[in-house]
Amino acid sequence: METGRTDSPASSQPKWRKVAYGGMQPGFDDNHIDESFLAEMVMNANVVKRSMLKVMLDSVSISQYLCVVALVVLVWTYTLQSIISENLLLLLDVIVLGLGFLVLVSTAETLSFSLLLNYFLKISFFITALYVLSPIYHTLTRSISSDSIIALTASLIVLHLFLHNYSGSTVKALGALENPSFTSNISLNASIVASLLIASRLPSRLHVFAIVFFSVQVFLFVPLVTYCIKKYSFRLHIFVSFVLMMVTLTFVYRLHTLLFVLFFGVLVFVNLVCPYWLIRIQEYKFEINGPWDEAKLCFDITE
Amino acid sequence: MSNQRRHRILMVSDFYYPNFGGVENHIYYLSQCLLTLGHKVVVMTHAYGNRSGVRHVTGGLKVYYVPWVPFIMQNTFPTLYGTLPIIRTILVREKISLVHGHQAFSTLCNEALMHARTMGYKVVFTDHSLYGFADVGSIHMNKVLQFTLADVSQAICVSHTSKENTVLRSGLPPEKVFVIPNAVDTAMFKPAAERLSSDEIIIVVISRLVYRKGADLLVEVIPGVCRLFPNVRFIIGGDGPKRVRLEEMREKHSLQDRVDMLGAVPHAKVQSVLISGHIFLNSSLTEAFCIAILEAASCGLLTVSTRVGGVPEVLPDDMIVLAEPDPDDMVQAIAKAIQILPQIDPQNMHLRMKKLYSWHDVAKRTEIVYDRALKCSDQNLLERLSRYLTCGSWAGKLFCLVMIIDYLLWHLLQLWKPDAHIEEVPDITYGQQEERPSNFD
Numbered sequence: 001m002e003t004g005r006t007d008s009p010a011s012s013q014p015k016w017r018k019v020a021y022g023g024m025q026p027g028f029d030d031n032h033i034d035e036s037f038l039a040e041m042v043m044n045a046n047v048v049k050r051s052m053l054k055v056m057l058d059s060v061s062i063s064q065y066l067c068v069v070a071l072v073v074l075v076w077t078y079t080l081q082s083i084i085s086e087n088l089l090l091l092l093d094v095i096v097l098g099l100g101f102l103v104l105v106s107t108a109e110t111l112s113f114s115l116l117l118n119y120f121l122k123i124s125f126f127i128t129a130l131y132v133l134s135p136i137y138h139t140l141t142r143s144i145s146s147d148s149i150i151a152l153t154a155s156l157i158v159l160h161l162f163l164h165n166y167s168g169s170t171v172k173a174l175g176a177l178e179n180p181s182f183t184s185n186i187s188l189n190a191s192i193v194a195s196l197l198i199a200s201r202l203p204s205r206l207h208v209f210a211i212v213f214f215s216v217q218v219f220l221f222v223p224l225v226t227y228c229i230k231k232y233s234f235r236l237h238i239f240v241s242f243v244l245m246m247v248t249l250t251f252v253y254r255l256h257t258l259l260f261v262l263f264f265g266v267l268v269f270v271n272l273v274c275p276y277w278l279i280r281i282q283e284y285k286f287e288i289n290g291p292w293d294e295a296k297l298c299f300d301i302t303e
Numbered sequence: 304m305s306n307q308r309r310h311r312i313l314m315v316s317d318f319y320y321p322n323f324g325g326v327e328n329h330i331y332y333l334s335q336c337l338l339t340l341g342h343k344v345v346v347m348t349h350a351y352g353n354r355s356g357v358r359h360v361t362g363g364l365k366v367y368y369v370p371w372v373p374f375i376m377q378n379t380f381p382t383l384y385g386t387l388p389i390i391r392t393i394l395v396r397e398k399i400s401l402v403h404g405h406q407a408f409s410t411l412c413n414e415a416l417m418h419a420r421t422m423g424y425k426v427v428f429t430d431h432s433l434y435g436f437a438d439v440g441s442i443h444m445n446k447v448l449q450f451t452l453a454d455v456s457q458a459i460c461v462s463h464t465s466k467e468n469t470v471l472r473s474g475l476p477p478e479k480v481f482v483i484p485n486a487v488d489t490a491m492f493k494p495a496a497e498r499l500s501s502d503e504i505i506i507v508v509i510s511r512l513v514y515r516k517g518a519d520l521l522v523e524v525i526p527g528v529c530r531l532f533p534n535v536r537f538i539i540g541g542d543g544p545k546r547v548r549l550e551e552m553r554e555k556h557s558l559q560d561r562v563d564m565l566g567a568v569p570h571a572k573v574q575s576v577l578i579s580g581h582i583f584l585n586s587s588l589t590e591a592f593c594i595a596i597l598e599a600a601s602c603g604l605l606t607v608s609t610r611v612g613g614v615p616e617v618l619p620d621d622m623i624v625l626a627e628p629d630p631d632d633m634v635q636a637i638a639k640a641i642q643i644l645p646q647i648d649p650q651n652m653h654l655r656m657k658k659l660y661s662w663h664d665v666a667k668r669t670e671i672v673y674d675r676a677l678k679c680s681d682q683n684l685l686e687r688l689s690r691y692l693t694c695g696s697w698a699g700k701l702f703c704l705v706m707i708i709d710y711l712l713w714h715l716l717q718l719w720k721p722d723a724h725i726e727e728v729p730d731i732t733y734g735q736q737e738e739r740p741s742n743f744d
Contacts, residue, residue: 024668030482031481292589294515296628298628298629
């Protein structure tokens with residue numbers, strides 16, 4: 001039994017059709033391969049050609065946030081070593097809050113007074129609650145050794161960085177279409193737990209209050225602020241990121257040389273090696289589409 | 304029929320009655336028709352609840368419900384070698400000559416085919432579904448399929464689209480893959496004796512109400528159709544997670560008196576639901592073949608369906624109206640169907656379906672595939688290992704290792720319990736075999 005093409009004269013032979021009904025097609029075996037076989041297959045239809053510069057500039061967002069987290073960790077370290085006093089911390093809180101609002105107000109296109117009032121109300125509620133709760137946080141992990149706390153904090157921060165949504169913002173920004181995803185919520189929670197753990201190692205309640213307030217401000221609102229900056233002007237975003245990187249690298253260098261080398265390595269990896277790597281592996285991309293793909297719905301499902 | 308041409312076939316799949324679906328249906332009808340052709344057929348599946356052990360069903364079909372508990376979606380837990388002893392015993396006991404596995408994501412099928420190849424049996428595989436290439440699940444499934452099919456004698460797909468898909472996924476040479484569609488039991492799906500009045504047009508939907516079957520599409524389409532045609536009613540049979548959405552839609556557009564929700568319909572009742580309607584609506588987002596369309600057409604209903612997967616191949620153009628999976632296009636297709644409805648004669652449609660599809664035809668075509676499979680040359684382990692090696696730089700070596708261990712285990716088993724010690728089952732010929740086949744014409 002050979003493949004059906006050869007037998008029976010060509011003139012009387014009906015054409016092979018791509019149909020399943022009507023039994024075996026006369027003159028053709030069931031394993032007949034027509035010229036139309038795989039004709040509807042489309043390869044690499046959705047592949048985007050990426051330019052190296054574009055990818056590098058996009059990866060700046062990641063290194064920018066890495067710097068932000070590194071700065072927070074620096075503040076934690078100095079506070080734990082009692083280099084930063086509680087008053088300085090409170091001053092830092094106020095500066096960060098003021099800067100954040102300044103950026104929000106100056107970059108937003110539509111910002112009503114009532115919304116600002118709403119923000120202020122929420123923040124004052126938050127501050128009050130945090131102040132009331134700080135004695136509890138102060139003694140939260142007294143029975144656990146500092147080593148465990150540091151180790152746990154470090155792993156939580158790694159988890160936070162791993163799951164963080166680098167392209168969006170942790171809280172829903174004005175005009176953003178989507179709500180934060182599940183993973184980005186986990187990431188935010190990890191960072192807040194980490195800051196509470198660190199706070200519980202500090203000497204006084206005011207310390208605890210100030211450090212938690214500072215960390216939450218940064219982890220919750222810095223992504224929003226950077227998102228606003230990026231939307232406002234990409235050049236400004238790049239400029240801010242470079243300033244942040246320089247500042248962070250200087251502080252890390254003053255803390256420890258090895259850490260500086262490591263951190264610098266990470267920045268180079270994120271901004272130069274990874275984009276190059278991505279462009280290189282693009283040529284291995286092999287995407288197949290065809291009639292067997294599951295159809296995509298062209299409307300949103302509202303549950 | 305001469306004894307030499309008689310095949311002794313073991314059908315293996317995780318999916319068999321009492322579970323219900325396209326694969327179960329296919330195995331049952333194919334086995335019945337192969338039995339009438341004079342072959343011996345044994346089915347092997349996993350235990351369903353307390354249904355465990357050997358059962359004899361219609362026409363002397365023997366079913367082994369292997370006591371192996373399913374863990375997810377009726378699939379047995381993949382253990383690679385756990386099923387080797389029992390599969391070997393069944394193969395020897397029943398003097399099987401050929402193993403036929405069904406459905407790519409059935410672990411029992413994959414394991415059985417692997418062991419059967421190790422023991423030197425010829426194997427045939429039927430793929431019943433379509434897979435993409437993009438998501439992690441599909442990538443994993445495709446690798447497993449590549450492993451199973453690396454050494455399969457012949458493969459069968461249910462539609463040409465499914466064949467293209469399987470060839471791409473498994474890297475099998477296309478001349479080894481046969482297209483043999485499903486069929487429909489036209490004796491069971493007969494149209495209503497009297498023609499329904501056409502004052503009110505009834506559209507029937509019977510499917511599981513899940514995302515893949517396009518339940519969300521229905522939610523958009525039904526209000527649109529009801530607005531355009533005041534004389535249209537819907538009957539929806541089936542249950543599933545999306546049922547709530549459909550009920551919400553019914554409330555929101557106050558269509559309670561125009562959309563009937565029947566809930567799950569047992570397969571025996573499907574025909575009586577189908578013949579109460581004029582048009583059958585299928586909204587699947589992916590479908591390798593779609594037996595539901597055949598059942599509806601056999602009951603004389605005009606079908607409106609999404610143009611996905613193998614659906615365009617299933618019926619001649621004048622028996623089906625196809626639409627893109629988009630609400631507006633679907634509504635237009637239904638409008639077109641309502642327009643051509645007066646020209647449709649259900650009895651005539653039923654007679655045409657009788658000519659187009661029959662399980663006997665499917666069995667005869669499958670028989671040819673079995674003959675081909677048995678003609679394939681025997682290969683020793685080394686020759687077969689070289690095929691696995693080509694499956695990928697890492698995967699290939701892993702597959703080889705799996706097969707070598709399987710081979711060693713098989714030899715150990717033979718030492719522990721030689722083939723001669725396994726009791727062979729006598730073949731029972733059923734007297735009433737001649738009366739039965741009329742059911743499946």
